[in-house]
Amino acid sequence: xxxxxxxxxxxxxxxxxxxxxxxxxxxxxxxxxxxxxxxxxxxxxxxxxxxxxxxxxxxxxxxxxxxxxxxxxxxxxxxxxxxxxxxxxxxxxxxxxxxxxxxxxxxxxxxxxxxxxxxxxxxxxxxxxxxxxxxxxxxxxxxxxxxxxxxxxxxxxxxxxxxxxxxxxxxxxxxxxxxxxxxxxxxxxxxxxxxxxxxxxxxxxxxxxxxxxxxxxxxxxxxxxxxxxxxxxxxxxxxxxxxxxxxxxxxxxxxxxxxxxxxxxxxxxxxxxxxxxxxxxxxxxxxxxxxxxxxxxxxxxxxxxxxxxxxxxxxxxxxxxxxxxxxxxxxxxxxxxxxxxxxxxxxxxxxxxxxxxxxxxxxxxxxxxxxxxxxxxxxxxxxxxxxxxxxxxxxxxxxxxxxxxxxxxxxxxxx
Numbered sequence: 001x002x003x004x005x006x007x008x009x010x011x012x013x014x015x016x017x018x019x020x021x022x023x024x025x026x027x028x029x030x031x032x033x034x035x036x037x038x039x040x041x042x043x044x045x046x047x048x049x050x051x052x053x054x055x056x057x058x059x060x061x062x063x064x065x066x067x068x069x070x071x072x073x074x075x076x077x078x079x080x081x082x083x084x085x086x087x088x089x090x091x092x093x094x095x096x097x098x099x100x101x102x103x104x105x106x107x108x109x110x111x112x113x114x115x116x117x118x119x120x121x122x123x124x125x126x127x128x129x130x131x132x133x134x135x136x137x138x139x140x141x142x143x144x145x146x147x148x149x150x151x152x153x154x155x156x157x158x159x160x161x162x163x164x165x166x167x168x169x170x171x172x173x174x175x176x177x178x179x180x181x182x183x184x185x186x187x188x189x190x191x192x193x194x195x196x197x198x199x200x201x202x203x204x205x206x207x208x209x210x211x212x213x214x215x216x217x218x219x220x221x222x223x224x225x226x227x228x229x230x231x232x233x234x235x236x237x238x239x240x241x242x243x244x245x246x247x248x249x250x251x252x253x254x255x256x257x258x259x260x261x262x263x264x265x266x267x268x269x270x271x272x273x274x275x276x277x278x279x280x281x282x283x284x285x286x287x288x289x290x291x292x293x294x295x296x297x298x299x300x301x302x303x304x305x306x307x308x309x310x311x312x313x314x315x316x317x318x319x320x321x322x323x324x325x326x327x328x329x330x331x332x333x334x335x336x337x338x339x340x341x342x343x344x345x346x347x348x349x350x351x352x353x354x355x356x357x358x359x360x361x362x363x364x365x366x367x368x369x370x371x372x373x374x375x376x377x378x379x380x381x382x383x384x385x386x387x388x389x390x391x392x393x394x395x396x397x398x399x400x401x402x403x404x405x406x407x408x409x410x411x412x413x414x415x
Contacts, residue, residue, distance in 0.1 A: 088101050088102060088103040088128045088129060088131070088132055088134075089101070089102055089103070090132075090203065090205070093197065097199065097200070098197050098198065098199060099197070099198060099199070099200060099203070100195065100196075100197055101129060101132065101134060101195070101196050101197075101198060101203060102193065102194065102195045102196075103125065103128035103129060103193070103194050104125070104143075104191065104192065104193040104194075105124055105125050105128065105191050105192070105285075106121070106143050106189050106190060106191020106192070107121070107124070107189070107190070107191060107286075107338065108187055108188065108189060109188050109190070110224075110227050110338060111227065111259050111262075113259065114157075114158045114159070114161040114162040114165070115161045115162070115164060115165040116165060116259050116262075116263050117162055117165060117190060118161065118162040118163060118164060118165025118166035118167075118168075118169070118190060119165040119166065119168060119169040119263040120165075120259070120262040120263050120338065120339050121162075121165075121166055121190035121191055121192065122140070122142075122165070122166040122167075122169035122170050122173075122192060123169050123262065123263055123264065123265050123266075123339045124191075124262070124285065124338060124339040125140070125191060125192045125193070125194050126140075126169075126170075126173050126175075126194055126265060126266070126267070127265075127266045127283040127285070127339060127340075127342070128194065128283060129194055129196060129270070130265070130266040130267055130269065130270035130283065130342060131206070131266070131270075131281045131282050131283040131342055132203040132204055132205070132206065132270075132281065133202075133203055133204035133270050133271075133273040133274050133278060133281065134196055134198060134202060134203050134270060135174075135267055135270045135271045136174060136175075136196060136198070136202075137170075137173055137174065137175040137194050137195070137196050138175065138195055138196045138197060139175065139176070139178055139194075139195050139196075140170050140175050140176065140177045140178070140192050140193065140194050140195075141177065141178065141179050141180040141181070141192055141193040142163070142166055142177050142179075142180035142181075142190075142191075142192045143180055143181055143189065143190070143191040143192050143193070144159070144162070144163065144180065144181070144182045144183075144189065144190060145182070145183050145184070145185035145187065145188060145189035145190075146159055146182065146183070146184055146185070146188065147184075147185065147186065147187055147188045148184050148185065148186060149186065150188075158188075162188075162190055165263075166190065166192065169263070169265065172265060173265055173267055175194075177192070180192065180193075204273055204274070204278055204279075204280070204281065205280075206280040206281060206282060206296060206299050207280060207299045207300050207301050208279035208280050208300075208301065208345075209279045209280045209296075209297075209300050209302065209304050209306075209345040209380045210279060210302055210304065210380065211302070211304055211380055211381050211382045212347075212348055212379075212380065212381075213279055213304075213345045213346060213347060213348065213379070213380035214345075214346050214347075214348050214351035214376055214378070214379060214380070215293075215306055215308065215343060215344070215345060215346075215376070215377050215378035215379065215380065216342075216343070216344045216346055216351055216354055216355060216374050216375065216376055216377065217284070217289070217312060217341050217342070217343055217344075217374065217375050217377045218266060218269040218341035218342045218344070218358060218373070218374045219261050219264070219266075219284075219340050219341025219342075220257075220261065220312045220313055220314045220341075220375075220396075220398040221284070221289060221311060221312060221313045221314070221317075221330065221335070221337060221340070222254070222258065222313045222314040222317035222318070222321075222330060222335070222337075223258045223261065223262055223314075223337050223338050223339075223340065224328065224330075224335050224336050224337065224338070225317040225320055225321050225328050225330055225335060226251075226254045226255045226257070226258035226314060226317055227255065227258060228328075229242060229246070229251045229254065229255070229317070229320050230251055230252065230254075230255035232251075233248055233251060233252075241323060241324060242320050242323045242324065244323070245316070245319040245320060245322075245323050246316045246319060246320055250315070250316045251316070251320075253315075253400040253402070253403050254314050254315065254316055254317055254400055256400060256402075257314050257398075257400030257401060258314060260401065261314075261339075262338050262339040262340075263339070264339075266283065266341065266342050268358065268361050269341070269342045269344070269358060269374070270342070272354055272357055272358060272361075273342075273344060275354075275357075276346055276347070276350035276351075276353060276354040276357075277346070277347055277350055278344050278345060278346050278354075279345045279346070279347070280296060280299070280300065280344070280345040281296075281342050281343060281344040281345065282295065282296040282342070282343050283340060283341070283342050283343070284337050284340035284341055284342075284343055285336070285337055285338060285339070285340055286336045286337070286338070287334075287336065288329075288333050288334040288335050288336055288337060289308070289311070289333040289337070289340075289343070289389075290308075290332070290333030290334055290387060290388075290389060291333070291334060292343060293306050293308065293333070293343060293387035294306075294386060294387045296343065296345075296387070297385045297386055297387045298385050298386075300385055303382060303383065303384065303385065304380050304381065304382060304383055304385065305380070305381055305382070305383025305384060305385065305386050305387065305388070306378060306379075306380055306386075306387035306388070307378050307379050307380075307381060307387075307388060307390065308333070308377050308378035308387065308388065308389045308390065308393060309377065309378050309379075309390055309393055309394060310375060310376065310377040310378065310393060310394045310396055311331060311333075311377065311389070311393045311394070311395055311396065312375040312377065312396040312398050313330065313331075313395055313396065313397065313398060314398050314400065315397045315398060315399045315400060315403070316397075317330065318330060318331055318395050318397070321335065331389075331393065331395070332389065333389045341374075345380055351376050352376070354374060355373060355374040355375065355376060358373035358374035359373030359374070360373075361373075375396060
């Protein structure tokens, strides 16, 4: 990553232990007259059906399946093309053999610190570029919604911090925010658009996995569980369901680790995808590890399947998920993540070196990154372009940075 990242936000930002402006809360559906189980994320299958309506019309049988260039019309420029369904679109431009790679994303607040929420929003947008091995972004736009229920004091305190966090993360990624759109809405929303014009050798198309490849994940899982468990500290009815498997201090540590992880750019991993000849990649976000692994598997040119054996999870969160029954399904791979890691298909002989270099280079937001840096989680084998998690995957407990376990592991690795 370029530039240095301060251990904490600016002094005037609201810290992890700081107090928020009166009345400011993370988004809770029940506070807005919605059912407790309400989810803003459209289910993956429903979303793909909706997006099918954006595909260009063409005569039946006129184009062979997989002929992406032809799908967009004969007048389009030649070159690699990626349309609907993956992290970013790739559009060949008319001049100079260049391509436009572009993505957009936005979501509702999920952490209490507005500065970190801005950083997370920006990191989440950029991650779609990083998933294709792109390390540079030419321009960003910011999409911001101010809640109509916020009073003037809340707006003046919270929104500038969120915007600063977004801007700071963009600058860390070597780009800048040059515009966007701001509206009034029932809820706060943060997100943006990231665009880059690049040559074909600057990005890695997400379709080249071959049998024998290894699957690597670059951030631990469990962000949704961490955020919810932290909210439950003040909700005795829910806290009583998990208090036998975790302490309040462990929940606070996991929540802080989740925030720092989400605020960390995947830029280092993107650069290493080129160095170690990655064959494909995606980022793990709202559809969970298994959802995004399935999506990536479906894109492959070869008839392959992804088999996941290991799940790196922030410490104690697997136990919390189990104690909650089927609320999260973290171990089943369907628990949503926000600004998660990259899932990368690497040649077997390169995977361990990729992980080692991630660990040696990795220092995310908040200082020393999560112990491990990257983890080998599965294999690519011949199959039907699907992904699965084995019945009893190995759970890798990833200790939060700053915890006793993390310090011991770091000291051991330096011996």
